[in-house]
Amino acid sequence: MSRIREAFSDKKAFIPFITCGDPDIETTEKIVLAAAENGADLIELGIPFSDPTAEGPVIMEADSRALEAGTTTDDVFLLTARLREKLAIPLVYMTYANVVFSYGTEKFAKKAAAAGIDGIILPDVPYEEKGDFEEAFAACGIDLISMIAPTSEDRIAMIAKEARGFLYIVSSLGVTGTRSSITTDIGAMTALIREHTDIPCAVGFGISTPEQARAMAALSDGAIVGSAIIKIIAKYGREAAPHVGEYVRAMAAAAHSA
């Protein structure tokens, strides 16, 4: 069983997102370890991009801070390798097409695999454009994670049939960021997805409270949280690890109880 599959095997998963290099790579390492110790089942590592068009202001600013600190893709590979020595849970990258393409897609895939990454999410690579990326990553044993949005409708079957790793369900219209309520009928979306695949589905975008995490995990196989964690990192900077750990503990408990 793959590490990703295993993360969803006996309970609902809690998946935190952390931007690598915000405020610096050393702090990111501590934060990821704290998240893992406190119940994270899978961790999304963001590779910063100068112009992240799917992100709201919170993650945009995290990307800016990471790039200003001099973070590069090679730094992220080194960080991943160090984390992989200490962690058994799956790690997936979240970044943008140009970060991968510009590095050389095959070269990127090989380095990521050698560092111990399990999957990658590219929000600006939809189903129709995934071919070259999926091929290069699959050759290295890395799952290119597909996304399904509230507007996907007639596209759900097509995407679900070819999905690998887990499916990322985008909870709402718009960009990443916390929301007071999620109005999409997630239950109906997961039911439709289930007709075409048995791979796990996790819901992201807009989740920040334990109640939301529990509700979204109950309707799917897991909850993904990004902006709420980035806000904690923005507030505490180099001292953020224990604060993120504490937050992850509460959120993971909520998701696991769903």
Place this chain on the structure above:
Amino acid sequence: MTETNGRFGEYGGRYIPETLMNAVIELEEAYNFYKNDPAFNAELTELFDEYAGRPSRLYFAKKMTEDLGGAKIYLKREDLNHTGAHKINNVLGQALLAKKMGKTRLIAETGAGQHGVATATAAALLGMECVVFMGKVDCDRQALNVYKMKLLGAEVVPVTTGTATLKDAVSQAMREWTSRIADTHYCLGSVMGPHPFPTIVRDFQAVISREAREQILEKEGRLPDAVIACVGGGSNAIGSFYHFIPDEGVRLIGCEAAGRGIDTFETAATLNTGRVGIFHGMKSYFCQNEYGQIAPVYSISAGLDYPGIGPEHAYLHDIGRAEYVAVTDEEAVCAFEYLSRTEGIIPAIESAHALAHAVKIAPQMGKDRIIIVTVSGRGDKDCVSVARYRGEDLTES
């Protein structure tokens, strides 16, 4: 060329979030229907002719030709269109299409403000809501256009992220579109972004070369030796080139903004300094660093201050059908002043990049040669910043 699956060679595509996929597919289907619909085309032609003032003149610049002493220079006067630039051609087409699709709200990005003003104008005319995203830096250097957009009833949202210029305005408009799709059309201003935008915008702008080709045949009885246009995203250039692409004897020359020079970091000359990447929905050339981070580009011209270029230009560049040269701020400002003095025409600083190249090559060409330069817009909006460039402060008290 005809694009296949949204690709021009390897360039183009639709690299956008899943959330927007059905929106661009719906747009493509609607466009494929209406582009062949006689009623739609009759309505658009009437707007072009009666509202925008088409066809635009192909003016023989006699004094400029005599002064330079070489090739005959004709100016394609897109600056004489309503709202003062070629941008209105695309906007009238897209706004009409959006209206047919049942959309009630237009959003747009703008650099110099010309596309924003054109979109606000079409929205006013067709009774639609309008929100324009504009980099904070551009709002400051194009204050007159900000005022015009508000006067026309549009909301102008200053974008403060990144370099606070055109690139960031595009990103913010894309983000806005993902959050509100049902009633909203993203009226993209150039031949860029995800398919079908590069094709739609090119088709609406192709009116420039359709007219120019007929006009030059009528005036000179032959095709020109060169067509010159400025290139940011590349909409007036592709519009100026399109119907000349099959005419192999016609040189097609795009003028990129070199800013302070292509050997400096303060440049926006994408094909001269960038490399292939994927950004803003398309595969094309981009100014970027070794890790694919998009470069903070610079040009005196807010309309050319963009780190990418439309995918069809990338293709024409690679196959050698069009050539792309770099023109500095200084050269553009000199051409801005030169056309004003010589022909009594104040061109947009964007268009001045194309004029600067004509000034450079016309004297090296024989008097029996013909050049068409597209004056994509008029220069009222640029007087303050050019004066500032020359050390003069025009602030009215």
